[in-house]
Structure formats: structure tokens, C-alpha cells
Amino acid sequence: MAAAQPPRAARGSGALMHELSNDGARRQFEFYLEEMILPLMVASAQSGERECHIVVLTDDDVVDWDEEYPPQMGEEYSQIIYSTKLYRFFKYIENRDVAKSVLKERGLKKIRLGIEGYPTYKEKIKKRPGGRPEVIYNYVQRPFIRMSWEKEEGKSRHVDFQCVKSKSITNLAAAAADIPQDQLVVMHPTPQVDELDILPIHPPSGNNDLDPDAQNPMP
Template sequence: MVSSAQEGERECHIVVLTDDDIVDWDHDNPPPMGEEYSQILYSTKLYRFFKYIENRDVAKALLKERGLKNIRIGIEGYPTCKEKVKRRPGGRSEVIYNYVQRPFIQLSWEKEEGKSRHVDFQCVRSKSVPNLIASLGEPTRPAATLNPQVDELDRLISPDPRPQSQAPPPPTNDS
């Protein structure tokens, strides 16, 4: 999730493979289903955990509690290796892949549809880890730099409901 967020993505799709699974795709003919955008996590322990629907339900409830959106956890076929190559008329080749059934997690940390397209990382609450980057053990920035900047357009769209006398002063650039 952290690497997806750092790349500017608003969602991620993680496939959990076993430690023994080998992914060997034909470089010239990758699988046609968009799996190249999936992140692969090799963990037999997580595979065994997500194999049971009861555990997937508990994980989904926990992710919802922490403020994540559009959560899908299930089992899907994932292409691991090339099984055979078919030659099509005109010299075009088609690669047939061997698929294994593996758990996947797909989720988003984006705000509600139809509202702002800004990502609000503060909505992801955690009881054990204060933020995603801290879970990697990387140095964190001061809290002031984690607050998203309010756009002038956002102020026009959703004005402060408090009377002008109670509204906080506008932010200044003291840096």
C-alpha cells in the first residue's frame, strides 16, 4: 500500500502467493488481464490465512474500521507461468498461461466518489501504527507537513460554516 501511495496511486491490488510459487511470464506476451499492475506478496502464512472466508471477513472489517474504501478480498486465478505458445494465422503468437487460485486484496484510500478527488491519508486510522510510512520503519516527517494543503477551489466549494469571527486565521507561509 505504501509503495502504491508513494507512486501516486489511489488504490492497490495485492495478490498473495505462496513462498514456493514462481511467476515466469513471457516478456513479449504478458498475460492479457492487466496483472502487470498487481503487486505480488510472497507469504505462505498470509496465503493460509486468506484461504478461509471467515478470515477474509475479519480482515475486511478491520480495513473498513481503519477507513479504507472499496475493499475486495477474495480468491482469483493468477497467471504464474507460460504453459504453451499457439501460432495464429499471420505469424502472431498467443501464449497460454497456467493459472493458480490465490487470495487477493483490492482496496482504495480515496475519499467518497463524486466529492473531492484529493486523497486524505488522515482518514486511515490505526490503533497500532500511526501512519503507513511509520509501519516501514522509515523516518517520519513532522505532523505539520502531513496535513494536506487546502486548495483555494476547495474553500470556494465548501466554505467554513462558522461565523467569520470564529473562523481560524488564513494560513501563512512562514518557511
């Protein structure tokens, strides 16, 4: 006797849950975009920048750089969001796909989302031949967002925050100075980078607590 087939609803439950998760991720990212990310974009634009590179750290991450021997790979130009909730959101590749789609819809350019190593504290200093020091930092794997709000090369350029719906640019600028403590943001100037696809190669981290499949930046 042939085994009974599961109901159609049960057979399609995986696809249904996937779509429900996508819908939920879109709503959640739109909230994160307005409350956490847009204030950094506004601050960058007001300082004359035309792109930003944001690293998402957890609430418990501690960044303690040696003033005499800071990291040498340009991390000082990154902006930081301390938010375990946003970190967990970007843990999934599917959520990063949804976020990239939302950013594209809002008119942003050169969007890159993925995982990269970020230096947290100095572990030790080695002396190279000739007396030149080599500083070794502890790196953790954390999500990043990199994007620009300028038109593509060869077209007219202007700042266009199409993602602003319920708040004006003026209100967002004010909000940038009044971010809740659980969304503490450390702001740094962003660099002018010509090749956004190339990320610095950092030493492998021993604190990689993200999914192995989520390690490579999205194309």
C-alpha cells in the same frame, strides 16, 4: 427412557469456537496488515496511486513470465506478497469477512477480497490464423485484496491511513524498504481501475488447492 441432553456448554461449543476463531483472526490480520500490507499501501500512495491490488502467493510459488509474451490481462499492475501463512489465512471465507471488517473500520474504501487466477509461467504458444500468437499461461488460484484509501465520489478526497496505530507513515515508508525475507514482496505500479467489481476471467487452473466454497470473490 429419554436420552440425556448434553450439557449447555457442549451444545454451544460450536458457536463459542467460532467466536474464538473470529477474535484470533482479527488479531492475526491486524498483524499481517501492519507488517505486510501497509508497506505496499504506503509505496503505492508515494508513487501517486490511490488504490492497490495485492495478490497473495505461497512461499513456493514461482512467477516466470516470458519477457516477449507477458500476460495480457493486466497482472503486471498487481503487487505480490509471498507468504504461505497469509495465503492459508485467506483460505477461509470467514477470515476474509473478518479482514474486510477490519479494513472498513480503518477507513478504507472499495474493498474486495476473494480468489482469482494468477499466471505463473508460460505453458505454450499457439499460432492463430494470420500468424498472431496466442500465449497460454499456467494459472493458480490465489487470494487477492483490492482497496482504495480515497473518499467516496463527490466528497473531499485525501489519503487517510487510519489503520496506522503503532507506526508513523514515515516509519512505515522506511519499513517498506526493509521487509523480512520470509515476507518478500515484489512491487509493481497499480492501475487506475474504474470498475473494481469486475475481475478478469482466466482459464481454469489445474492447481486449485483452495476450498471450492472459497472460489467466488466476496461481494
